[in-house]
Every structure is written in C-alpha cells, then in structure tokens.
Amino acid sequence: MISRENFPSLGIGVGLRRVHYGWVLENRPRIDWFEIISENFMAPGGRPLEVLEAVRENYPIAMHGVSMSIGSTDPLRREYLARLKETARRFEPAWISDHLCWTGVGGRNLHDLLPLPYTEEAVRHVARRVREVQDFLERPILLENVSSYMAYRISRMSEWEFLAAVAEEADCGILLDINNIFVSAFNHGFDAHAYIDGVPLGRVMQFHLAGHSEHGAYLLDTHDHPVRDEVWALYEYALRRFGRVAALVEWDDNIPDFPVLAETAERAREIEEKLLGERGVNDAVQAEGIAKPALPPDNRA
Amino acid sequence: MRSKLKELQSLLYRLITAPEGVAQGLERETALPAGGLGGIIAGDERLSALARVEIYANMYFYRILDALKEDFPATLAVIGADNFHNLITDYIAAHPPTHYSINEAGRSLAGFVREHPLGRAHPFLADLAALEWAVIESFHARDASALDADAMRQIAPERWPALRLATHPAVRLLALAHRVERVLAAVERNEEWSPPAREPSPTLVWRNRSMVFYRVLEAPEFEALDAAHSGATFAEICGRFAAAATAGDAASEINRNLSRWLGDGLLILGGA
Numbered sequence: 001m002i003s004r005e006n007f008p009s010l011g012i013g014v015g016l017r018r019v020h021y022g023w024v025l026e027n028r029p030r031i032d033w034f035e036i037i038s039e040n041f042m043a044p045g046g047r048p049l050e051v052l053e054a055v056r057e058n059y060p061i062a063m064h065g066v067s068m069s070i071g072s073t074d075p076l077r078r079e080y081l082a083r084l085k086e087t088a089r090r091f092e093p094a095w096i097s098d099h100l101c102w103t104g105v106g107g108r109n110l111h112d113l114l115p116l117p118y119t120e121e122a123v124r125h126v127a128r129r130v131r132e133v134q135d136f137l138e139r140p141i142l143l144e145n146v147s148s149y150m151a152y153r154i155s156r157m158s159e160w161e162f163l164a165a166v167a168e169e170a171d172c173g174i175l176l177d178i179n180n181i182f183v184s185a186f187n188h189g190f191d192a193h194a195y196i197d198g199v200p201l202g203r204v205m206q207f208h209l210a211g212h213s214e215h216g217a218y219l220l221d222t223h224d225h226p227v228r229d230e231v232w233a234l235y236e237y238a239l240r241r242f243g244r245v246a247a248l249v250e251w252d253d254n255i256p257d258f259p260v261l262a263e264t265a266e267r268a269r270e271i272e273e274k275l276l277g278e279r280g281v282n283d284a285v286q287a288e289g290i291a292k293p294a295l296p297p298d299n300r301a
Numbered sequence: 302m303r304s305k306l307k308e309l310q311s312l313l314y315r316l317i318t319a320p321e322g323v324a325q326g327l328e329r330e331t332a333l334p335a336g337g338l339g340g341i342i343a344g345d346e347r348l349s350a351l352a353r354v355e356i357y358a359n360m361y362f363y364r365i366l367d368a369l370k371e372d373f374p375a376t377l378a379v380i381g382a383d384n385f386h387n388l389i390t391d392y393i394a395a396h397p398p399t400h401y402s403i404n405e406a407g408r409s410l411a412g413f414v415r416e417h418p419l420g421r422a423h424p425f426l427a428d429l430a431a432l433e434w435a436v437i438e439s440f441h442a443r444d445a446s447a448l449d450a451d452a453m454r455q456i457a458p459e460r461w462p463a464l465r466l467a468t469h470p471a472v473r474l475l476a477l478a479h480r481v482e483r484v485l486a487a488v489e490r491n492e493e494w495s496p497p498a499r500e501p502s503p504t505l506v507w508r509n510r511s512m513v514f515y516r517v518l519e520a521p522e523f524e525a526l527d528a529a530h531s532g533a534t535f536a537e538i539c540g541r542f543a544a545a546a547t548a549g550d551a552a553s554e555i556n557r558n559l560s561r562w563l564g565d566g567l568l569i570l571g572g573a
C-alpha cells in the first residue's frame with residue numbers, strides 16, 4: 001500500500017513557469033522545490049527541456065500533468081503515457097500527479113478539467129484506470145481534486161467521499177488542492193472543513209495553494225490572484241489534520257515577479273512552522289509522527 | 302453503466318463545444334431526459350444548469366484562444382482581436398483539439414486561414430500563420446548535435462562529395478509567396494508593420510542555442526538546403542549552386558553558404 005514514508009515532504013515549492021525561466025536560472029532562488037506542468041516538457045526538444053535540466057541540478061521537482069484524462073471513457077492514451085514515463089525517466093521527479101477529472105472524449109480534448117459524477121460506477125471506472133497507469137509507469141501517482149462549477153444529478157456521494165473511494169480502491173495518493181476545495185465549496189454550497197475531515201489521512205502527499213477570481217454567483221479557479229485569507233485558514237486546518245505535507249504555490253495567469261511567489265511560499269512555511277515546528281533533518285520519517293499527537297482522533301478512518 | 306458515463310461525457314462535450322453556444326447546442330439534442338439539462342446537471346437559484354455548463358463552454362473557448370494568441374501574435378496583430386476571435390471560433394469548430402498538448406492546437410491554422418474569408422481578404426495571412434507555426438515547431442523540435450566547422454574539418458576532403466547530410470530537426474523550409482518575415486519581425490519588435498510584397502519568399506526557420514531565427518533565402522540556397530533536407534550528398538548540394546552560377550562563383554557561393562550553415566547549426570550528418 002502507498003505510504004507517506006515514501007513521499008517525504010519536499011517542503012514549500014512553487015510552480016515553474018516560462019516567464020521565470022531566466023530569473024530562476026540566474027538567481028537560483030531559495031525555494032525547496034519546483035513543480036512542472038508535465039505536458040510543457042514532453043516535446044522532443046528545445047529550451048524548456050534545457051531549462052529543466054539546469055533547474056533539476058539544483059532542486060527536486062514533481063511532475064504535474066493536465067491531460068491524463070483519467071476519468072474519460074476513452075481508452076487511456078498509450079503514447080501519452082509513454083512520453084510521460086520517458087520524461088520522468090529523464091528528470092527523476094519525486095512524484096507524478098494529475099487530476100481526478102476527465103478532459104475529453106471521442107478522441108477530442110477540451111483542455112479543461114471536468115468533474116465526474118460521484119457514483120460507485122465512476123469510482124470503479126477511475127480506480128481501474130489509475131491501477132493501469134500505475135502499473136505502466138511503475139510508480140504510484142497522486143490525483144488532485146479539481147475546482148468545479150457543475151454537479152451531476154446522478155451523484156450518490158460527496159466529492160470527498162468520491163476522492164477517498166477512488167484513492168482507496170486504486171491505492172494512489174492525493175494531491176489536495178486547498179484553493180479548489182474553497183472554490184468548489186462556494187460553488188456547490190458544501191462545508192470545506194467537512195471535505196478536509198473526510199480525506200483519508202495517509203494518502204495526502206501534497207497540497208496546492210493558489211488564488212482564484214470572484215464572478216458574483218461563483219468563484220473561478222484562475223490561478224491569477226494572491227492566495228486568499230480564507231484559503232490560508234483552510235491550509236492551517238489541513239496542516240492540523242495531515243501534518244507536514246509538501247506544499248506548492250500555483251500561479252498561472254497575471255504571473256507576478258518571482259519574488260512574489262517566493263514570498264507566498266515563505267508565508268506557507270511560516271504557517272507550517274508555527275503549527276508543526278521547524279522542518280527537521282529527518283522529516284521523511286517524522287512526517288506522520290509529528291502530525292499525529294496534535295490531531296484530534298480520526299473517527300472516520 | 303460505463304456507456305452511461307460515456308453518453309454523459311459525449312453530451313457535455315457537444316454542449317461545451319457548440320459553436321453558437323450551449324443553449325443552441327441544447328436545441329439540437331433530441332434524447333434529453335425529462336427536465337432537460339436540469340435533469341442531468343444540478344442548477345440552483347444562484348446558477349442554472351445552463352449557466353454552469355456555459356462556464357465550461359467559455360473556458361474551453363478562451364483557453365484555446367489565449368494559447369493561439371500567444372502562438373500567432375502577428376496573425377493577431379494583422380487582423381485585430383475581433384477578427385481573430387471570429388477566426389478561432391470557426392477554426393476550432395473545424396479543427397477541434399485532439400492532441401494531449403494545447404501547444405498543438407494551432408497545427409492546422411495556416412491551412413485553415415488559406416480557405417477562410419479573412420485569408421482571402423488578406424492574401425498574405427496564410428503565409429504569415431505558416432511562418433508563425435514553423436517558429437513554434439522549430440522551438441519544440443528534437444535536439445540533435447549540429448555539424449560545425451571543426452567537425453567538417455575532421456572529415457577527409459576526399460570523403461566530402463559522397464558525404465550524406467541532413468538538416469537539423471529544428472530546420473523548416475517554407476516556400477512562401479509573401480515577405481511575411483518582415484511582418485513578423487515588426488510585430489516582435491513592437492513596430493508598425495506594413496502589408497508585405499507578393500514575391501517568391503523561400504524562408505528558412507532554424508534554432509540555434511534554443512533561440513529560433515528566420516530569414517528569406519536566395520533561390521539556390523533554398524534549393525541546396527532543400528536537397529540537404531531530403532538527405533542529399535554534399536556533391537548534390539553543391540550542384541544546386543553550380544546550376545545557378547559560373548564555376549568560379551559557384552565555388553565561392555558554396556564556401557560562403559556552407560560556413561554560414563555550419564555557424565547556424567543547420568546541418569547534421571545524414572544516414573549512410
């Protein structure tokens with residue numbers, strides 16, 4: 001079974017984006033790790049790969065994909081998985097993640113992360129595919145909860161029950177996006193704390209922190225704003241439950257200068273240190289140990 | 302049950318990509334359950350089921366539009382934002398994305414522009430889009446170790462004539478009919494562009510140290526590189542220059558071009 005001991009916290013990282021390539025290479029900022037969008041580095045050659053080679057010499061990375069379409073009813077794309085595996089072989093990421101969603105059907109790609117109906121059938125469908133992917137990649141993957149704007153009448157469970165059921169049945173990890181929980185909680189009117197309480201303890205290997213935009217009746221997961229205070233508060237809540245978990249700041253539009261990202265990462269670190277103490281030398285082993293005494297008993301496990 | 306999920310995804314796909322919008326897309330659906338879309342998607346007093354699907358429809362269109370604006374800045378500058386918006390509306394209806402990478406979304410745009418009313422209104426537009434796409438392709442092309450002058454010198458001169466060469470994977474040769482490289486260069490420098498002359502414009506796109514460049518060639522150089530591109534021998538490549546000049550001129554042309562190609566990293570060793 002997947003274990004947090006095999007996913008030691010990488011600390012606080014930021015997403016590596018094209019506008020910052022030059023700055024990162026020149027300044028080698030004090031950042032614990034970088035997350036890359038896998039698809040941006042799956043082309044056969046060119047500057048992105050060169051940049052990543054150089055970045056990888058100095059930082060751990062994780063690969064975060066947007067096109068696995070694990071929830072689609074189309075067959076899994078072998079050539080996509082093969083490229084993904086090849087890219088992972090070259091850059092040795094700490095882990096590979098994608099989203100619990102579908103991104104297209106009928107051979108077409110919507111380039112968007114669409115929610116699934118929360119049904120037993122969908123759990124089995126997705127879990128079977130996750131196992132297939134993990135067998136092919138020869139490593140476990142993490143699935144991330146997405147922001148969503150619609151829900152299906154046929155759903156028979158909450159989103160967090162669905163996420164938990166897929167992760168358990170597929171034996172995969174979870175990348176818990178705190179902002180997505182906040183956005184979806186607003187859009188669908190559920191309790192974000194109940195969501196966090198319902199996610200299985202031992203499977204969360206990474207957090208995402210990001211900003212969103214307000215559109216009156218709904219929130220949109222745009223990654224173009226600073227992280228909101230309510231999301232920082234939820235991050236604290238999640239840290240109390242899950243303990244020390246790698247966190248990553250995402251910013252994809254209206255991207256500020258790198259130091260603003262670094263400051264956001266710094267704020268995440270301060271929160272983590274306030275709650276869990278400074279990061280020790282042996283966090284990999286301690287990760288679960290530190291977290292547990294401070295936590296209320298988990299009566300859902 | 303699996304097919305039910307497939308039906309659901311196919312329906313949403315059709316609605317999200319309906320060119321005239323979700324509401325019109327819905328009118329074409331004949332097999333909706335009682336309650337229509339509201340029987341499938343949960344709406345509430347804040348946002349109806351339709352409004353919720355429309356959020357996805359907007360994101361689909363604008364995500365691709367934004368990606369193509371980045372990849373085709375000169376095409377956008379020439380026709381303006383409104384026309385570009387309409388062009389992309391028509392384009393993704395005809396060529397919906399299929400590839401896993403959004404970087405591939407513009408692959409068929411130049412060919413589409415050629416047949417589109419906007420392409421007929423601006424006869425150079427398709428050439429310009431083709432050049433912009435070649436730049437994108439070159440940027441992401443496979444790496445290979447280019448031949449340089451040193452490497453050539455290591456090869457015994459008597460072996461040169463039979464030597465098979467090839468162009469670097471990031472080289473693109475475009476037989477364009479307009480000097481659109483001037484438009485692209487102007488847009489890249491944030492300068493005024495003017496409609497390009499209509500004249501044969503054999504254009505080379507290449508990558509050197511991960512930067513992409515382009516220039517218009519004389520016909521013999523284009524033909525010689527084109528020969529290299531299809532795996533010709535060094536002697537055959539030289540022949541392309543000889544055909545266009547006197548013997549003495551040809552030799553100096555070959556020298557001049559070869560050293561430039563090697564400096565720019567255009568050549569690799571071809572197959573045996």
Ligand SMILES: [Fe+2]
Nearest residue numbers: 144177208250
């Ligand atoms: Fe995320």
